[in-house]
Amino acid sequence: MTPKASKLQSTSDQPEQGRVPLRLIYAPAADESAAWEYGQYVLGETRFEPAPTAIYEKEFNHPLVCVPTQQLLGPPVKEYWLSPTPVEYRRQADIRFGHNEQVLFGYTQFSLPASGASLEKQIRRRYDTMLKLLRSQGYAHLMRVWNYLPRIGDEIEGMECYRRFCRARHEAFERLYEDLIPNLPATSVLGTSGTDLQMVFLAGRTSPHHYENPRQVSAYHYPQKYGPKSPLFARATSVRWSCEETLFISGTASIVGHESRHRQDAGAQAEEILRNIEALIAHVAASIRTASPGLGGIGHLRVYLRNSSDLGTVRQIVEGRLSAPTQVAYLQAGICRRELLVEMEALLSLKNPPN
Ligand code: 3EB
Secondary structure: OOHHHHHHHHHHHOOHHHOOOOEEEEEEOOOOHHHHHHHHHEEEEEEOOOOOOHHHHHHOOOOEEEOOOOEOOOOOEEEEEEOOOOOEEEEEOOEEEEEOOOEEEEEEEEEOOOOHHHHHHHHHHHHHHHHHHHHHHOOOEEEEEEEEEEOOOOEEOOEEHHHHHHHHHHHHHHHHOOOOHHHOOEEEEEEEOOOEEEEEEEEEOOOOEEEOOOOEOOHHHOOHHHOOOOOOOEOEEEEEOOOEEEEEEEEEOOEEEOEEOOOOOHHHHHHHHHHHHHHHHHHHHHHOOOOOOOHHHEEEEEEEEOOHHHHHHHHHHHHHHOOOOOEEEEEEOEOOOOOOOEEEEEEEEEEOOOO
16 A cells, blocks of 8 residues: 555544544645545645646546646645545536535636626626535535636726625625625635636535634725725634634735735735734634644645745745744735735644643
8 A cells, every 4th residue: 555545544544533524735746646546535626737637637536626826936736635534526507526524625617707797797606606506515604715816906897806806705695694794704815827717615514613813804894995895704714623623714915904014015014914824823722712823833824926036035934933844835826905915824723622
């Protein structure tokens, strides 16, 4: 047996009680054997490269997201969300998904329409379809959403694409949820160089906990100057399993209150972002009465840079504040406000507090 398969085996040998229903692995992008070894234990996969070869699509059943973006440092990685039990795969209404007993990984994409009105209509429709599908499948609770949005900063008929996205998402959520705020999940919205809007989501059967950042105004309460309808997302979402808690930290920018800080200074923005994330982790840990692991507790970190030339500066700051076991991916991406150059998102495991 290969080392990877045996590792997986020992995970599945654990009693049901002690298993986490989803865990993230970074694997070398060049290593196609990983997909074979993880086989039907893959809930979903994300790569940071343009569309796959046709062969790849035929060989694997799991949802494969190919984000047309550039990884800026180190050997290219791909992300696998792994399940401790075999995954069931389906495709319905343009949404591909893989699920086990507790969680669902879904993926949908569509070509971004050129006109403002049809762009918003398509986004509303896709969110509507996605939320209805989750309900009908019994995974009604969104835990994490990634939106990859081409032309994020472009004006389309006088309004920024990101603002149109926010309005369309807002209208879709408003229609489907009676009580909005308790249902908003951790989210990221990044610009890509592609032509398709890509939406990736993790959902579960039970209601997760959502958190706001004590240093920031909740995005859903942003004033109108940032767009006609506020961005609907939580700063973080955590899901409690029997043995531990999974904490998803949303895309986090150099925003304090609701204002951007350190315009056009990537290094200072990176430092502000790390203060934001640190404060958020401490806030969540205090809420669940466990000791804060701090930034050192981050398992996986994605660092998005508008300009690849800022890599050296930002990397030095990140490496100075994080501990060695954190897996970091530096990616080139568009960011929602013009003056923002950096954004980061994180994934952590938190120990459940002693009873
Ligand atoms: C911000 O805090 C930065 O619209 O879903 C980060 C994460 C941002 C998610 C979203 C936007 C979103 O406003 C931008």
